[in-house]
């Protein structure tokens with residue numbers, strides 16, 4: 001097969017997740033070479049680029065939207081992405097990051113900064129992103145085109161989904177993955 | 182139980198059943214699949230979940246197959262775009278209503294709700310999640326009740342009342358405030374009526390009722406005892 005003239009632009013983002021979905025992405029192992037032959041990874045925690053490109057064909061999002069920083073990022077990314085993909089249960093359903101939602105922000109901060117410390121620590125101001133009242137799945141704040149449930153989705157699932165998307169098709173994932181898979 | 186035999190049509194197929202049979206019973210006897218959640222073979226029906234909705238010709242509304250009896254000449258459709266739409270919505274609302282975190286749930290991989298979502302192609306929840314603050318009752322020596330995972334199917338209420346005969350479980354509150362309770366909304370561990378038989382735990386379709394000490398994904402339920410016990414009591418066991 002000859003090299004496509006222009007490769008698709010692929011990006012991955014890491015919001016409020018444990019990085020497990022990115023680990024699973026890396027677990028594609030030698031299949032990463034196959035993906036690399038058809039797409040260029042233009043922005044990702046795995047590559048050294050600070051600003052999100054003007055236009056990206058496919059962006060995979062790991063993690064829920066939990067802070068003002070996450071919200072700002074994902075809105076910007078949505079505007080500059082053709083196909084936005086929620087990768088993993090945190091992005092798709094909120095998952096573990098939303099376990100704080102029934103309690104509210106203050107009790108959660110208090111648990112971390114007052115109750116579970118040997119010496120009281122000052123609350124962060126300015127440097128650490130401010131938590132939103134509730135963590136939310138990505139599609140609760142911007143439109144999402146494709147959902148890949150799983151915690152994390154397997155490397156096989158990610159490989160299949162990315163290959164289908166690169167071929168311009170919508171992946172049919174029902175048999176491959178589910179919430180909690 | 183002798184009764185008249187009625188003939189009707191399900192998905193274009195001619196079928197027959199005893200006159201007191203439900204659409205679900207007749208469909209299952211003829212290997213026609215209708216998804217269900219609150220239905221469990223061997224227990225009286227509750228009609229609580231609405232996952233089993235079917236189209237009946239001439240009826241203005243969709244009808245729950247598990248509590249609708251067949252009638253002579255009835256024409257039933259168990260699959261359509263409209264039905265799929267409603268079944269998906271029902272399942273999505275169940276997820277949005279409480280706090281389902283499958284990845285860390287004791288029932289991950291063994292859960293009827295999770296399985297329904299997968300087979301119906303529910304890959305995200307379109308409704309806003311409610312994130313209610315709900316109790317977890319771990320006062321019982323052997324079992325845990327986690328209301329975050331409860332779908333109010335009332336299987337626990339029915340098995341405890343009808344099969345074990347203890348009637349420890351009941352329902353309290355309406356709408357969003359509805360909860361299953363033990364005795365008079367007392368901690369399960371202090372219940373005077375609970376025999377600790379574990380039947381409610383085994384029939385619960387989700388991670389709401391589990392055995393103590395199970396970690397994520399470890400709570401697989403044993404349900405084969407139920408049709409046997411029901412048969413022994415002379416009941417229906419489809």
Ligand code: SF4
Nearest residue numbers: 017018020088089090
């Ligand atoms: S979905 Fe699971 S693996 Fe992925 S970021 Fe969230 S917790 Fe981690």
Ligand code: SF4
Nearest residue numbers: 281282283286292388
């Ligand atoms: S009860 Fe089922 S759907 Fe709910 S969190 Fe547990 S596994 Fe997921």
Ligand code: SF4
Nearest residue numbers: 331332334335337385
């Ligand atoms: S505790 Fe389980 S069996 Fe009882 S109503 Fe809730 S989901 Fe159903």
Ligand code: FES
Nearest residue numbers: 219230231233247
């Ligand atoms: S299975 Fe019929 S209403 Fe639940």
